[in-house]
Amino acid sequence: MHVSLAGPEYMKVSWMTADKSVPAIVEYGTQSGNLLQKATGVSKSYTFLTYQSGQMHHVKLGPLLDSTTYFYRCGGFGPEYNFTTPPPSGPSVPIKFAVVGDLGQTDWTASTLQHVAAQGYDVLLFAGDLSYADYIQPRWDTFGQMMSPYANYKPWMVTHGNHEEEQIPLLVKSFLAFNTRWEMPYNESGSNSNLYYSFEVAGVHVLMLGSYAEFDSSSAQYKWLQADLAKVDRTKTPWLIAMLHAPWYNSNTAHQGETESTDMMAAMETLLYQHNVDILFAGHVHAYERNLRVYKNQLNDCGIVHITIGDGGNREGLATK
Numbered sequence: 001m002h003v004s005l006a007g008p009e010y011m012k013v014s015w016m017t018a019d020k021s022v023p024a025i026v027e028y029g030t031q032s033g034n035l036l037q038k039a040t041g042v043s044k045s046y047t048f049l050t051y052q053s054g055q056m057h058h059v060k061l062g063p064l065l066d067s068t069t070y071f072y073r074c075g076g077f078g079p080e081y082n083f084t085t086p087p088p089s090g091p092s093v094p095i096k097f098a099v100v101g102d103l104g105q106t107d108w109t110a111s112t113l114q115h116v117a118a119q120g121y122d123v124l125l126f127a128g129d130l131s132y133a134d135y136i137q138p139r140w141d142t143f144g145q146m147m148s149p150y151a152n153y154k155p156w157m158v159t160h161g162n163h164e165e166e167q168i169p170l171l172v173k174s175f176l177a178f179n180t181r182w183e184m185p186y187n188e189s190g191s192n193s194n195l196y197y198s199f200e201v202a203g204v205h206v207l208m209l210g211s212y213a214e215f216d217s218s219s220a221q222y223k224w225l226q227a228d229l230a231k232v233d234r235t236k237t238p239w240l241i242a243m244l245h246a247p248w249y250n251s252n253t254a255h256q257g258e259t260e261s262t263d264m265m266a267a268m269e270t271l272l273y274q275h276n277v278d279i280l281f282a283g284h285v286h287a288y289e290r291n292l293r294v295y296k297n298q299l300n301d302c303g304i305v306h307i308t309i310g311d312g313g314n315r316e317g318l319a320t321k
């Protein structure tokens with residue numbers, strides 16, 4: 001179970017049931033025990049070799065009030081939960097993001113989640129490499145169960161990493177589990193793919209980019225990004241933040257020279273620089289690193305601050321060199 005932002009004034013509730021007859025409905029309201037509003041969505045499932053997933057339900061709720069706690073119940077029965085909507089839009093409205101990457105599902109993951117929850121936040125941004133299922137599909141279920149208590153009360157916005165790809169040529173198309181389970185607002189942001197999208201919250205425009213989608217200047221992602229950046233109004237969203245999986249600036253010995261880093265940076269850095277992106281968060285390297293403002297490998301007062309946050313706690317451990 002998790003909730004996400006789904007366009008201005010809307011949020012999406014997503015949950016999985018083993019029972020295929022459960023309807024994709026969510027009852028909700030601002031008073032506990034008084035769920036007078038009802039929304040209907042869609043249910044999806046997928047087959048991965050011999051694994052058959054449960055029904056993944058996605059239901060959009062709204063229009064919703066800002067900074068408001070809503071109580072909700074999924075599928076017409078069962079316990080009541082609640083989530084809090086983000087602050088209103090506005091150039092000076094304070095907002096607190098939690099940023100994580102490469103979480104996995106270990107005891108270290110649990111520690112990261114406990115720290116994030118204790119700090120409190122409005123919206124969580126996840127830079128990819130979620131479950132580390134690595135083709136073993138029941139691990140997506142255990143990951144979802146582990147995240148639920150943290151992801152069902154504040155919106156989680158995710159982009160994919162290499163561990164989400166899980167392609168088996170001719171048999172399983174890439175990102176099948178990720179796209180079924182973690183459906184983000186790509187339609188709402190004019191993108192044709194769940195692998196890259198954008199959203200706005202408070203005074204921030206957030207670009208969720210795709211390191212493992214095509215990114216060259218003739219690609220659908222590049223064209224969408226150009227159009228999306230052209231629509232950004234810095235008087236309304238003075239902050240412009242990007243997130244992707246494979247870092248462009250990385251002094252760690254891990255993951256040096258990968259095409260998703262070097263070629264994507266060559267293709268897109270100038271576009272992001274010209275639009276004055278403030279911060280770019282990445283995961284992939286299991287460590288923390290923060291750069292000064294840079295452009296084309298040089299210090300630049302108008303450049304982007306690059307921050308790596310791939311130390312979420314997955315089973316591969318830290319990259320310490």
Ligand SMILES: [Fe+2]
Binds near residue numbers: 162163245283284
């Ligand atoms: Fe990765």
